[in-house]
Structure formats: structure tokens, C-alpha cells
Amino acid sequence: MNIKYNHYYRFLEWGYKNIPPRIIIEEYIDDNNISDYKFFCYNGNVKNMFIVQDRYKNDGMKVTFFDKNFSRLPFKRKYPNNENKIKKPNNWDEMIIISEILSKPFPFVRVDLYEYNKKVLFGEMTFYPGNGTEKFYPVEWDYILGDMITLPNKV
Numbered sequence: 001m002n003i004k005y006n007h008y009y010r011f012l013e014w015g016y017k018n019i020p021p022r023i024i025i026e027e028y029i030d031d032n033n034i035s036d037y038k039f040f041c042y043n044g045n046v047k048n049m050f051i052v053q054d055r056y057k058n059d060g061m062k063v064t065f066f067d068k069n070f071s072r073l074p075f076k077r078k079y080p081n082n083e084n085k086i087k088k089p090n091n092w093d094e095m096i097i098i099s100e101i102l103s104k105p106f107p108f109v110r111v112d113l114y115e116y117n118k119k120v121l122f123g124e125m126t127f128y129p130g131n132g133t134e135k136f137y138p139v140e141w142d143y144i145l146g147d148m149i150t151l152p153n154k155v
Contacts, residue, residue: 011128029114035115037051037112037114038129039096041109042107042108042150049065050063050066062080077136091118098122107150110129111125112125
């Protein structure tokens with residue numbers, strides 16, 4: 001509840017500046033072995049996404065990028081890729097539909113979903129993945145992904 005933990009003051013994410021602190025209570029899910037699916041949406045279209053795995057394991061979190069067809073992409077950002085074969089989630093098509101509906105009003109947003117007990121659960125939406133500061137490797141992917149964003153004309 002302390003203002004110093006507001007993302008505007010900590011990470012300069014302007015969208016959080018005037019949001020008053022709140023406590024939100026959610027139903028508990030056992031997330032020790034759950035995968036986190038994070039969809040990059042551009043003007044309501046999923047173009048790519050990443051899966052977060054092993055968040056709490058000793059050898060560290062893995063982040064692996066895929067395109068909309070669930071083909072692995074040749075880059076990483078901050079965390080190592082999971083080099084193992086990754087199975088496409090059972091609810092993949094539903095996740096795409098949900099992400100595209102939620103992201104429709106925005107030039108860019110990341111929609112986070114989980115697959116838990118055979119259901120899709122909503123996590124969050126963020127306009128600043130990695131606070132906009134995590135670098136892609138190789139660096140040309142910063143530009144490739146950035147070029148996918150089409151901002152509206154200024155009125």
C-alpha cells in the first residue's frame with residue numbers, strides 16, 4: 001500500500017501514476033508447476049507470445065518465445081529459453097481468441113493467461129513488458145518486434 005511501490009515511481013510507467021493502492025484478493029491456485037502464457041497483441045492481433053516456465057525452480061526461470069502458429073522464435077529476452085520440447089497448450093485456440101478480444105482497443109498490450117485444471121484463467125494485461133527495459137538477443141529482435149506496433153495518428 002506504500003506509494004513507493006507504485007510502478008510509476010519505481011519504473012516510470014506513466015499509466016500507473018494516479019492509480020490509488022488497492023488490495024485485491026483472488027482465488028488461490030497452486031502455481032508451482034503452472035505455465036504462464038504471455039501474448040503480444042498488436043491492434044487486436046496476436047503476433048507472438050512467450051511461455052514462462054520453472055519460475056520457482058533452482059535452475060531458474062525459462063522464457064521461450066513462439067509465433068501465433070506455436071513455432072519457436074530465434075531470440076530470447078533476459079532469461080534463458082527452455083531448450084526442451086514444449087507442448088502447445090490444450091486451450092491454445094481459446095487463448096488466442098481471448099487475447100485478441102481483450103487487446104482490440106490497444107495498439108500494443110501483452111495479455112497473460114494460464115491453463116489450469118483444463119481451463120483458461122486470466123492473469124493481467126500490461127503495456128510495459130519487462131518495464132520496457134529488458135533487451136532482446138539478438139538485438140535486431142528489438143526492432144523487428146517494435147516495427148509490429150502501429151500507433152494511431154495524433155489528433
